[in-house]
Amino acid sequence: MNRGVLRINNLDWGFNGRNIFNSVNISIPEGSFTGIIGPNGAGKTTLLKLILKLLPPDRNSIFLNNRDITGFTRKDIARKMSYVSQTPGVDFGFTVEQMVAMGRNPHLRSFSSETSEDRAIVTDALRDTQIEYLSSKDISKISGGELQRVIIARALAQKPAILALDEPTNHLDLNHQMKILSLIRELSAEKGITVIAVLHDFNHALEYCDNLILMNGGAVVASGLPEDVITPDNMDTVYHLEIVMEKNPFTGKPYMVVRS
């Protein structure tokens, strides 16, 4: 059995005592691109926030490299995991470059300044997400999709071992959706970054993910290879949708068609 960089072990959790999760178990293999899918309110965002300790998990329920994350400091976590949130509301007049440079924060000590290496990492992140041309623009004056790429660039500048993304493509045009997902998959393949991404587009999930987790009502309904998770049966029980699986003529990967 794969031990996983990130393990969720009998997780019980809820807002103000009303349980959302009951004994959830998940193991995320190192270097994988794992997708999380599920209907609105399934608990996907809550799960990511627990993993990042943005919400407080109980002890012995979430393990990073086999260590209970409740024992990690904020800085420890931020050096290992970065987060692209579902709703990146920003309106404060920092420049794009300043915003991306903030990704270096967990690696810097208080009172010390950025080194040339930090600046090189920021430049790379700007280039990888194709937003160099925006560097000195005010983040309150760029488009939603550009902002999303800025947030992704900041997450990359954090040089994480694990990159957690909550619907990273929801503001992007089709071209940039594919570009960002390809970039993320490349990073995962080349640099061994483990990616956990909440996705709503099943065909993206089929195309880019190594593993999928299907959630519904706070429970894991299915997990495993994308084509074993996105099945007519599962889609019927969780989404009440009738689907047919086809083959993508370009990539040969499985492709899903919904009956309207």
Place this chain on the structure above:
Amino acid sequence: MEPVRHLKIVFALLILFLAAAVFLSAAMGSASIPFSDVMRMFTSPDKSFPSAFRIIIFQIRLPRIILSVIVGMGLAVSGAVFQGIFQNPMANPYVLGVSSGAAFGVAVGMAMGFEVSFLGLGAISIAAFTGGILTALFVYFISGNGRSVFSLLLSGIAMGFFLSALMSLIMYLNRNQIENIVYWSMGSFNTASWDKIAVAGPVIILGSLFLMAFYRDLNILVLGDDTARSLGVSVRSRRLLFLLVSTVITASAVSVSGVIGFVGLIIPHILRILTGPDHKTLIPLSMLSGGLFLLLADTLSRTILSPTELPVGIVTSLFGAPFFIYLLRNHRKVLP
């Protein structure tokens, strides 16, 4: 408006204006001393000037000038930090009850006729500092340790009303002190002294430099709690640290000058619009502009109706309030 990108020029200009204002202000006042004499007195150790001039410049005007600059620095920096932490352009240490607490402390002190002194500071300064700090701490704890920004601000406002009521009660019962208490609560530098500078100066300047050193954390806190946490900032403990340091700065300022409004609100607000939200520059620019603004206001307050003088708080409010309303109408989106 695009933020100014030539920040070096802005810094240089502010330093120049500040130096010029110091000299000009030293030459102005009811006893007229020629500007050229002032310049020479500063630049050469020549003893040939009338000793009355030396006393006026070095024992009366200069302490007052320096104190007003330092207090302006402190009020502007703590205002900048509060606005950033609370992501609210209205936030400043006064809303946590620092000013009403200090004023209450002073009212109690005057009514009881306290006669203590400490480090060369009189009873009034000590009562103001203690009242300001205790109130801010109390507000912080009754609002659930800063768990919610909203409850913190509301608790501060409620506490402010409560203390103002108590203060009115004290004034009502001690009518002979009303004038003193009211005068103090409008802010003034007419009791400035080297002793006050020696006590408040280091606290305000070191506190401001300390906050400036944390500019990165301050910037990240502006992005909201979840983002800040995911970037490795311990939001609650950092916020408490910054609140505490800025509150101590403000309480020190209030203890030597009384309550002076609008500096902490308006200076950082203008700077955010003109030079952007980066605390690395916002804090030093706030120090320079706050110092300059309050020095000019105080110079005006002691010369405009000479030989009488106005409380400086009246001057800052007369200029500050309309300008602030103008800013709010024209630049709603500086902070969310």
